[in-house]
Amino acid sequence: ILNVEQSPQSLHVQEGDSTNFTCSFPSSNFYALHWYRWETAKSPEALFVMTLNGDEKKKGRISATLNTKEGYSYLYIKGSQPEDSATYLCAFRLNYGQNFVFGPGTRLSVLP
Amino acid sequence: GAGVSQSPSNKVTEKGKDVELRCDPISGHTALYWYRQRLGQGLEFLIYFQGNSAPDKSGLPSDRFSAERTGESVSTLTIQRTQQEDSAVYLCASSLERGGLNEQFFGPGTRLTVL
Numbered sequence: 694i695l696n697v698e699q700s701p702q703s704l705h706v707q708e709g710d711s712t713n714f715t716c717s718f719p720s721s722n723f724y725a726l727h728w729y730r731w732e733t734a735k736s737p738e739a740l741f742v743m744t745l746n747g748d749e750k751k752k753g754r755i756s757a758t759l760n761t762k763e764g765y766s767y768l769y770i771k772g773s774q775p776e777d778s779a780t781y782l783c784a785f786r787l788n789y790g791q792n793f794v795f796g797p798g799t800r801l802s803v804l805p
Numbered sequence: 806g807a808g809v810s811q812s813p814s815n816k817v818t819e820k821g822k823d824v825e826l827r828c829d830p831i832s833g834h835t836a837l838y839w840y841r842q843r844l845g846q847g848l849e850f851l852i853y854f855q856g857n858s859a860p861d862k863s864g865l866p867s868d869r870f871s872a873e874r875t876g877e878s879v880s881t882l883t884i885q886r887t888q889q890e891d892s893a894v895y896l897c898a899s900s901l902e903r904g905g906l907n908e909q910f911f912g913p914g915t916r917l918t919v920l
Contacts, residue, residue, distance in 0.1 A: 725907070727908060727909070729909075735913075736809075736896070736911035736912060736913050736914065737848075737896070737898075737909075737911045738911070739908035739909065739910070742907070742908050782847075782848060784909075786907075790855055790858070790902075791853075791861070792838065792850050792853040792861050792863070792864070793838070793850065793909070794850065795840070795847060795848040795849075795850070796847065797846075797847035798847055798848075
């Protein structure tokens with residue numbers, strides 16, 4: 694059974710703070726890692742797809758890094774805004790054509 | 806369509822009844838996934854369809870759960886003899902499944918409440 698972990702489970706930050714959280718996954722085999730943002734009452738929305746060790750992706754104030762050798766990915770948010778409040782999910786895929794295993798998510802609350 | 810759609814958006818049913826949930830994926834997407842999220846828990850994989858391959862049913866929690874997909878279009882998830890623990894938001898997602906990207910596009914979900 695593949696286990697994908699995320700930490701912390703939840704965090705509260707002040708508007709303007711920068712923050713980061715972690716996704717850990719099995720490092721023995723790797724195909725892809727996805728990050729999603731899931732806002733309350735909406736559908737999960739794709740942020741990044743990462744496939745290569747050392748990948749760094751950036752979208753506005755949000756960026757992510759990937760280390761497949763040690764089995765982790767970091768998501769960074771610079772200058773958090775209230776609209777960043779959401780649950781951030783990572784999803785690990787072992788091989789092409791196989792299903793995704795989602796982590797439990799990190800719930801971020803940005804206080805104005 | 807423009808996105809993944811699901812119906813109904815909400816379903817309240819009595820314990821023991823059967824329910825059918827529907828998902829319309831994005832046109833041309835060969836892969837379709839069903840997930841559920843029970844209260845206070847993470848996203849739980851249920852079943853995965855990819856083209857004409859045999860579906861990956863490894864996430865279905867019991868034989869009361871089944872799903873079908875017609876070609877590369879609509880999918881239905883059926884829960885027979887519903888139990889209270891089946892109450893959850895059921896999400897469907899589709900992806901193009903071509904090359905390395907394969908990001909999933911999620912529908913709005915069906916909130917199932919079993920009384």
